[in-house]
Amino acid sequence: MANQVINMVTLLRTINKIKALLDERAPIDHEHNIFDIELPEGVNIYYNPNLLRNWDMTKIVNQQKQQVYTTSGYSIDMWFSGADGITHSIESGCLVVSRDAGSQDTVQPTFCQFIEHPEQLSGRKLTFSAKFHDLVDHPIEIGSNSLALRFDMSQVNGNPIVFESTCEVEDLVISTTIEVPPIDITDIIVSLVMRNPAGIEPFQYCLQRIKLEVGSMNTLELDPPINYADELMRCQRFFIRIGGIAIKKIGIGFWLDNANFVCTIPLGIQMAMTPRVITSTPLSNLTIQAPGNNYVAITDVSVDSISDNGITLNIRANGNRGDSGILRLINNAYVDLDATP
Numbered sequence: 001m002a003n004q005v006i007n008m009v010t011l012l013r014t015i016n017k018i019k020a021l022l023d024e025r026a027p028i029d030h031e032h033n034i035f036d037i038e039l040p041e042g043v044n045i046y047y048n049p050n051l052l053r054n055w056d057m058t059k060i061v062n063q064q065k066q067q068v069y070t071t072s073g074y075s076i077d078m079w080f081s082g083a084d085g086i087t088h089s090i091e092s093g094c095l096v097v098s099r100d101a102g103s104q105d106t107v108q109p110t111f112c113q114f115i116e117h118p119e120q121l122s123g124r125k126l127t128f129s130a131k132f133h134d135l136v137d138h139p140i141e142i143g144s145n146s147l148a149l150r151f152d153m154s155q156v157n158g159n160p161i162v163f164e165s166t167c168e169v170e171d172l173v174i175s176t177t178i179e180v181p182p183i184d185i186t187d188i189i190v191s192l193v194m195r196n197p198a199g200i201e202p203f204q205y206c207l208q209r210i211k212l213e214v215g216s217m218n219t220l221e222l223d224p225p226i227n228y229a230d231e232l233m234r235c236q237r238f239f240i241r242i243g244g245i246a247i248k249k250i251g252i253g254f255w256l257d258n259a260n261f262v263c264t265i266p267l268g269i270q271m272a273m274t275p276r277v278i279t280s281t282p283l284s285n286l287t288i289q290a291p292g293n294n295y296v297a298i299t300d301v302s303v304d305s306i307s308d309n310g311i312t313l314n315i316r317a318n319g320n321r322g323d324s325g326i327l328r329l330i331n332n333a334y335v336d337l338d339a340t341p
Helices: 002-023 228-236
Strands: 026-029 034-036 086-091 094-099 107-114 125-132 147-155 161-167 173-179 185-195 204-214 239-243 247-255 260-266 276-279 286-290 294-297 300-306 310-316 324-330 334-338
Touching: 086 107, 094 107, 125 147, 147 173, 161 173, 185 204, 228 239, 239 247, 247 310, 260 324, 276 300
Parallel strands: none
Antiparallel strands: 026 034, 086 094, 094 204, 107 185, 125 173, 125 204, 147 161, 147 185, 239 334, 247 260, 247 324, 260 310, 276 334, 286 294, 286 324, 300 310
C-alpha cells in the first residue's frame, strides 16, 4: 500500500511538472507552430514540431514526379543536392541517397534544406536528427566518420558560420544538438554531408525521416504520421508545378494591348515570395486559346504580381486589345513557379 501511495505521488508530481512545462511554453511563431519546450529526461509524451518541410520519406511530396534526381539542385520538394555526382532515388518507404563513382570533392552536401524564418532561431538550441532504413537492395554503406550533420548560417555584417558534427549511425539513427549564436541571422541551411568522399567507395544511405527541432532533446521517434495534404501546401509556398498532362487549361486573361496578355492563375495558397517562372521547352506548348478557337503563340512569360490565392502573369503574345483568352498547356508541358531562395 505504501509503495502504491509513493507511486501515485510520483505520478502526480510528473503530471504537474509536464503541465507546468506546457503552460509555460513560449511560441516563437504562432502561425508556423514552433515551440521552445524541453521535457524532463525519460518523459516521452510530447514531441517538438518539425522545422523542416517534407521530412517523411515514406510519404514524399514530389511535384516534379521524377523517381531519380542525378544533378545538383532542387529534387524532391524543399530538398536539394549541393554537389554534382549525388543521386536521390525514391524507393518504397525511403529515399536512397548515393554518390557516383569518381568524385574527388572533399565535402559533399548530399541532402540539404534551407530553413524558413531563420532569424527566429537566433540564440536557441537546435537538435538535428535523422533515421535510416537498412534495405536488402540498398544497404547502408557509409565509411567511418564520413557522414556529418551540418549547419551553414549567414549573418548580417559578418562571416558565414558553420557547425558540423560527424556521426556514426547507431540503431539507424543519428542526432546532434547545437546552440545558435545570438546574432542577426539571414539564412540557415541544414545538410547531411559526406566527408572526404574520394576515399569512400561506395557510399549510400536510405533515409526514412529527418527532423530539426528547438531544444536539446531528439523527439523524432515520437512524431505522429505526416499529413500529406498539409505538407504539400507548405511545400507549395516555395514551389508549384502546373500542368504535366496532355492538355491543361490553367487560367483566363485578356489582352491589355495588341502585344501583351495578362492572365491570373488560381493557386489556393500565397507563395512565400514572388516566384521565378520556368516553362518546359519548347515554349510552343504554352498557347492562348483566343476567340474563335484561334491558338496564339507565346514568346515570353513573366510574373506581374502575387496575391493570397493566385498569381498574375504577363505574357507576350499578339492579339486584339480587350479580347479574352484561355491560357493552356499541351503535350505534357508544365509551368514551374519557383520561390526557393
